Amino acid sequence: MDKNQIQNWIEDYLKGTGYELITLSISAENDILVEVDCLSGVDVDFCAELNRYLVEKLDGLQPSGGVIDYSLEVGSVSLTDPFKTKMQFEKNLGHDVEVMVSSKGQNIKYKGQLVSVDEETFSVDVSEKVAVEGKKRKETRIVTHTWRYDEPKYVKYDLKF
Numbered sequence: 001m002d003k004n005q006i007q008n009w010i011e012d013y014l015k016g017t018g019y020e021l022i023t024l025s026i027s028a029e030n031d032i033l034v035e036v037d038c039l040s041g042v043d044v045d046f047c048a049e050l051n052r053y054l055v056e057k058l059d060g061l062q063p064s065g066g067v068i069d070y071s072l073e074v075g076s077v078s079l080t081d082p083f084k085t086k087m088q089f090e091k092n093l094g095h096d097v098e099v100m101v102s103s104k105g106q107n108i109k110y111k112g113q114l115v116s117v118d119e120e121t122f123s124v125d126v127s128e129k130v131a132v133e134g135k136k137r138k139e140t141r142i143v144t145h146t147w148r149y150d151e152p153k154y155v156k157y158d159l160k161f
Helices: 003-014 044-059 086-091
Strands: 019-026 031-038 071-076 096-103 106-117 121-130 139-148 154-157
Touching: 003 019, 003 031, 003 044, 031 044, 031 086, 044 071, 086 106, 096 139, 106 139
Parallel strands: 031 071
Antiparallel strands: 019 031, 096 106, 096 154, 106 121, 121 139
């Protein structure tokens, strides 16, 4: 399986739809996983149409008299998967997120509301206890943290039950 060819087919199909390719993986056994996302949410009928389109393209690669054995799964990204594209940050603007960063060899987890997204960075409002001048005890305040997209180990939707 030629991953670049499959990616090109998917990107051509997605042009102008508002959908974005998030993940394309192909295992050694030709198990193909395609995950897409859209600001307005992913429609199962759209995934089914993309699946049929890819099956048609893949079946066209069959050698004469031969068969290429593969499995194909087309769907949306999981709520618990880390964000991989800027569009996913935009989609989750105003929602609670979890950000894992590494600082001085330690992993630090921040949980808060995703409040801004731009070309280079994103910002999260986090409720933290901070020292206040003239006060003996720390007070809980909202602190805005800003990171470049490539800084955190991961950022994902903070799913709460």
